[in-house]
Amino acid sequence: MLEKQSNLKAWLYLLPAMALLLVFTFYPLFNAFYLAFLRDYSYLNGTAEGYTLFGNFIDVIQGANFRIAMKNTSIIVFISVPISVMVALLISVALNSIKKLQGMFQTIFFLPYVTNAIAIGMAFAFIFHQDYGLFNLILGVFGIDPVNWVGLGASWNTAMFALLVYTVWGGLAFKIMVFLAGLQNIDKQYYDAARVDSTPKWRVFSRITVPLLSPMIAYITITSFIGAFKAYRTIIGMFGPTLRPPGTLSKDSLITIVGLVYDSIAQADAVGKISQAAAASIILFLITLSFTGVQMIISKKRVHY
Amino acid sequence: MEIRLENITKIFVQKDKSEVIAVDTLNITIPTGKLIGLLGPSGCGKSTTLYMIAGLLKPNGGRIFFGDEDVTDTAPEDRGIGLVFQNYALYPHMTVRQNIMFPLENIKVPKPEAMIRAQEMADLVGIGELMDRKPKELSGGQQQRVAIARALVKKPRVLLLDEPLSNLDARLRLQTREEIKRIQRETGITTIFVTHDQEEAMSISDEIVLMDFGVRRQMGDPQDVYDKPENLFAAKFLGTPPINIFDGEIKNNNIVLAGKNIGKSKGSDQKVVIGIRPEGFIVNEKGSFELDVDMVETIGRDTSLIINDPTRENNTFRAIIETKHRIKPGDVLKVNIKKDKLFIFDVDLGNLIN
Numbered sequence: 318m319l320e321k322q323s324n325l326k327a328w329l330y331l332l333p334a335m336a337l338l339l340v341f342t343f344y345p346l347f348n349a350f351y352l353a354f355l356r357d358y359s360y361l362n363g364t365a366e367g368y369t370l371f372g373n374f375i376d377v378i379q380g381a382n383f384r385i386a387m388k389n390t391s392i393i394v395f396i397s398v399p400i401s402v403m404v405a406l407l408i409s410v411a412l413n414s415i416k417k418l419q420g421m422f423q424t425i426f427f428l429p430y431v432t433n434a435i436a437i438g439m440a441f442a443f444i445f446h447q448d449y450g451l452f453n454l455i456l457g458v459f460g461i462d463p464v465n466w467v468g469l470g471a472s473w474n475t476a477m478f479a480l481l482v483y484t485v486w487g488g489l490a491f492k493i494m495v496f497l498a499g500l501q502n503i504d505k506q507y508y509d510a511a512r513v514d515s516t517p518k519w520r521v522f523s524r525i526t527v528p529l530l531s532p533m534i535a536y537i538t539i540t541s542f543i544g545a546f547k548a549y550r551t552i553i554g555m556f557g558p559t560l561r562p563p564g565t566l567s568k569d570s571l572i573t574i575v576g577l578v579y580d581s582i583a584q585a586d587a588v589g590k591i592s593q594a595a596a597a598s599i600i601l602f603l604i605t606l607s608f609t610g611v612q613m614i615i616s617k618k619r620v621h622y
Numbered sequence: 623m624e625i626r627l628e629n630i631t632k633i634f635v636q637k638d639k640s641e642v643i644a645v646d647t648l649n650i651t652i653p654t655g656k657l658i659g660l661l662g663p664s665g666c667g668k669s670t671t672l673y674m675i676a677g678l679l680k681p682n683g684g685r686i687f688f689g690d691e692d693v694t695d696t697a698p699e700d701r702g703i704g705l706v707f708q709n710y711a712l713y714p715h716m717t718v719r720q721n722i723m724f725p726l727e728n729i730k731v732p733k734p735e736a737m738i739r740a741q742e743m744a745d746l747v748g749i750g751e752l753m754d755r756k757p758k759e760l761s762g763g764q765q766q767r768v769a770i771a772r773a774l775v776k777k778p779r780v781l782l783l784d785e786p787l788s789n790l791d792a793r794l795r796l797q798t799r800e801e802i803k804r805i806q807r808e809t810g811i812t813t814i815f816v817t818h819d820q821e822e823a824m825s826i827s828d829e830i831v832l833m834d835f836g837v838r839r840q841m842g843d844p845q846d847v848y849d850k851p852e853n854l855f856a857a858k859f860l861g862t863p864p865i866n867i868f869d870g871e872i873k874n875n876n877i878v879l880a881g882k883n884i885g886k887s888k889g890s891d892q893k894v895v896i897g898i899r900p901e902g903f904i905v906n907e908k909g910s911f912e913l914d915v916d917m918v919e920t921i922g923r924d925t926s927l928i929i930n931d932p933t934r935e936n937n938t939f940r941a942i943i944e945t946k947h948r949i950k951p952g953d954v955l956k957v958n959i960k961k962d963k964l965f966i967f968d969v970d971l972g973n974l975i976n
Contacts, residue, residue: 504709504711506707506709506711507711509678509705509707509711510705510707510711510713513678513699513704513705514699514724514725514728514772514776515699515700515728515729516699516724516728517728520728524713528713528715529714529715531715621714621715
């Protein structure tokens, strides 16, 4: 009786959260799956011509931008994530080893996390400005001519470079915070023990710090990969809704898979577009799912809890 | 390797800028090849002293010598010490073998040789079969042995142990302290260990260093320190059950307790603190001293009596007598006091008066 009562209470407390999740997460989720299998669904009339198993997926894959989006997403994922994890790790180890001003630096490194991504994107777009940008100014010091990074007619290469720099930087804050918390939890005696045994610094890092931090590293790596697969805000922030430097062709677009989804939604009035958006998001879901699965298997072998 | 501490002082600055003197002009000479126990209540500076010998803490004053070599400014990695931490600090992600081999990797011992030395050391401490386990798969006692093996494998000049037994349960503690003694004897390495447990220190140390408030109170063979305490602190700290303390005086060369003469002293007339070990009472029908027995605790080997004494704070003290006397609660027992179990100390400084 007593147990039943407390059970009831627990469900009652969970109810508000459950209700919100149902309406705003689970319903859209299942609806997306449903939409992806409708043939010629019209958003305006709410009518469809029956069902199709692969029709919408084939439309997405054969779409003009799909290859570009796949390429861009892969580059963002596989370049920005490893770099930002490594940079964050080095910064947090350095931060953890200083005593003075640690709080100040911690705040500085954490600021990007509480700043709007679009605003930072605009700031970065300006940093990479050809004539007034900080980046070209620094290059100038080394005698390198100003580069048109993201301006009128900028190439895909330079635009992607700028985007990656911004993505890496924008992702640092949260990673540093998590790593720093992890580092501060490592027992100081391990380091004292290593010191007594005359362990060189790099070996302390590679044999003690990294393994002891590996649960955090795995967590950060997996969530960062998932986040990077969903990249979109950063590109909007830097390049605006066209998703490419002004005056360039659509083949030079920096569109990602999420960008593809939004593109389709923007054309919702056309028959079948909403279904394509749903199909694209399911493709992204499957890619992310399988990739995360592989990571979990790897991390089981490499992570020491 | 003889270790000499000369006028070692360590001052910690607190967050509020106030200073705490953890170790105060400490002078100790630790002879070669002995097992030395640094003993004292928590906060007495014994661990601080150990970490200064290790080099992980830097003294504010004084010099530390290993043999003739002044190591005060030598980094811990260059001192040739093995250190066993209180919670062992075994690397949780490495196997026992990797843990023991880790110090050898750092000094670039070739792997085959390192494997052999690690195995030898593991066999010495009795964990040779557990080499492929992770630390968390071992019991506390086994972890402790791994930590000792890791400290010894690089053949250090000195072995330092910080509260080596405090994380073990009572039975394991007994077993492990014998083990430490055996390992120390077999390797012949100068060993210093820190403990707050007097029984532990007395049972395995060749010599104990008794510390209080960062000051050395007494050093010597454990039995000597017990039999001839130089001060009230030493008398109170050693012995279970602890020594009984009474207020008394010296009058005309007699030691007077509660109006009765219980012994002779050459000291001048003054108020004194009298200490009598619980085993210092001999039952004697003509005894000068009366004990009002409140409770009898039978132990088997001997008998522990709780004695009523309204003059004392908790109204009782403890006496231990032979089992041949069958005592009942409420008995009044006549006793004499053994001379060598009776100590008198001056009231102000607690120093022994002859």
